[in-house]
Amino acid sequence: MFQVSLPFHTASSEASASGIRQLLGRATGMAGSRWRLSGGWSAFSGASSTGGELGDWQDSPPDSLVLEMVQFGQRRQALAEHIAMELLQRPDLREAPGTVQDFLLEVWPLVLAQARLSCPDDIQDPGGYLDTATRLLWSVRRDAALRRPGKVLELIPKLLEQLRSGISLLGRHPGEFEGFFRALEVLHLPALQLCAKRRRVDLSLPPPPAEPPQPSPAELLAQLQPGVCIDLYCGRRWRQARLDWVDARGRQFMFIGEGGQSHAMTRRILVRLLRERLVRILAPLPPTGGPRFC
Template sequence: MQQRRTLFPRMDDLAQARPAVSHALMRDFLYRPQWVAENDEPLPPAYYDAVQAQSAALRQAPVDQYDEAAAARTRARARALSVVDRPARPVSLDQPLPPQEWGEAASPQARTHTLMGLKAQATHIRQALGLDAVRTLVQQVADDQRVLAPVREAFVALEPALLRMAMADPRFFGDDHHPARRLIEGVAQRSFRYNDEYAEEFEQFMAPVRQAVRELNAEPEASAEAFATRLQAIESDWQRQDEADKQAHEPGLRSMHFAQERQALADKIAWEFSLRSDLEGVPGVVADFLFQDWSLVIAHAQLTDERGQLDPGGYLAVVSDLLWSVKREAALKQPARLFQVVPGLVQTLRRGLEMLGKEPEETATFFDALMRYHDPVLRLRRLRSARDAEALGFASLGDESGLMPLETEAAPLERPKPRAAEQPWLGRHELQAAGFHDEADSGPAPLTEHAAQQPGPMAAADTDLGVLTAPAALAAPDPSDQPFVPLDQPAEPQPVAQMPATAAESTEDIEARTRATLARLRVGDWVDLKVRGHWRRAQLQWTSDNGTLFMFISRGGRPHSMTQRTCEKLIRNRHLRPVDASAVVDKALRQLGDEARQTREAALA
């Protein structure tokens, strides 16, 4: 009996307009299905006397009016600030809301009168306690500053309908499948797509929400079906928007998926190349070309082939001729074969690279080297032809010293080995579709001359792609915002807002914190991303399997793709800020438990 009374409400507490029952009792009521069977009973006459007295006192209290002038000043101050620097606007059950948006529900006195009227109609403890649970949780949600203020105002304005729902189903807030709770959570989660309450697109989001709130408040008796109907209508509209966004970003997403699949197959092909017996003695630049570029060509051809060919394009067969042609001793023994092979070899190589989407300047270094390796044999052949012409009485072709064989670099001492690419290669069109490309770019960032000169067979894989946005949606570059420059085009140092650090925090600590922030990001998470001087709310849509490439999608299905290195740079500079979008109602319920635990600990102290 003592345990039962420990979590049993006092009647005077149940009669108050401001919830007075303990949070421990309220949480127990919501989460323990047997609470009603163990504790519920009819309300005594003293309860109704207390409700009547409380209502009379409230009627004598002054009525708060909405201050439009003060609200206008608040809007002006907020709009002058960046969206990430605006202080969260407080929302409370006790403050008036804009009457033009919420009608009668805008008045805190009107909402409280609805509460007290329902308390007067309650017949059992479960109903009175359910009303207090609604008011408490609505205030908890209104205090959640992660949610934009107009959305929290909508939840406050919805209180009358929620109170009526509690009369029919007092414990509905404890049921995460109940339509009323799903409506609140659904609207809150959808609102995380926006970071500016004054933007036109946010107003488009709020208009149907306000309409649903007004309609539910107009219902004389709330029902789960009424909430479900409004939620379904709103979600249908959201689904249409999502389909349009999906169509906008789907090409970029397909490009990233294909690039990752192609890179994985290319890495496998490169490893198979490394096992070939004719790779011995091949110059490093040629081995690098096979491991990097040509393995991608073969992988691309195989993945896009629709006829089931064993070697689509003949790109695999040409490898034997390439490896033979760059071995000087072997080619000198068969110069006629080299003359016969080289034209078709070069033509096939260029055709494969063009099919892949590589620009000529990207592979110019390789073809220059290939020419150097072929030139000694070709020069000897030309020298022999010149001498044969002289023997037949033709004029001399000139200084023969120019026709003498040139020395080439020594063959590598160690057999070259590939290493898996750290990130998938993307061509110009793929970069554009994925949001890497910008009209101001001179070319794809990952394939720079600097990267081609780096040591190691797969050095180009280390190059940072930078972060750029889809060109159709971008304005001219803003010189005040320079985090989105490809690393092959270094920008002048800019003063940036670095990640806040404590006095004792070292550079290593900042780097570790940056990496940890990025490691916590999961597909579906929201971030605030600064793009050309403007803050966009974007969602992480895709990451590569090894976590080196990321694609974020902002409003309208606009892709923003970047490498791990660029992500970390943006996090350090506070240009990429993760957004906590965890469940709003769950957080409110957890706070009930936390406050109850703190109360118990304080009592025991």
């Protein structure tokens, strides 16, 4: 269980990790409940924090600065408690392993509160730390590892980067949470193993046969002689037609459709349709017993 000590404690007792998990079953009754989050003194000053304790300063800070830091800490504490209550309502949090629940209820509300209070603009999720919580909860779901292990593998580097960034925002070192990161590594292990297994299977399979080279539009055009049948994509469906006439210079083409409808095309239009695969040649010459129309 991770503890981050915030000064200026009131008489309210700190909730233990087991106590927090017990609250998960009584989410609807959380409105009147109170529990303390905690964080380091250095986090009061946000990104400008040096990480040192008050006793490490050579000179005492001015009273106005101390008061400002105290007020910031109180605002952050109140906001963090409110955020924690919101997190308690999430179904994906209730289904998460206890280690992840502890981290998201004891540490991450302070990160979210710190980010919101330090952001000068009215941004809904400054730093993307709320989205990080969502990604973390998804990545430790058992079905996520089984159904989309590749997605979990892709998500892990950015997720770890954001978790460390949030911890640093509080003036803490990610190394202080080594136990959490070790537990997270174990939770992600099934997805990593499944990805490795699939990769070994893929490497053991013979490569797929190479596709034969596709003829160029000019080569296809050379096959078109009167009587040749084609498929023409027109009106959002494929329609069968037969080449009825070509001018002496090979620049104009006349096709007759199944219902007797004619389709006149220039060479340039026909080449474009062949290139975009909107015209398919069915046979160089009308085959015996071939397509119904031909």
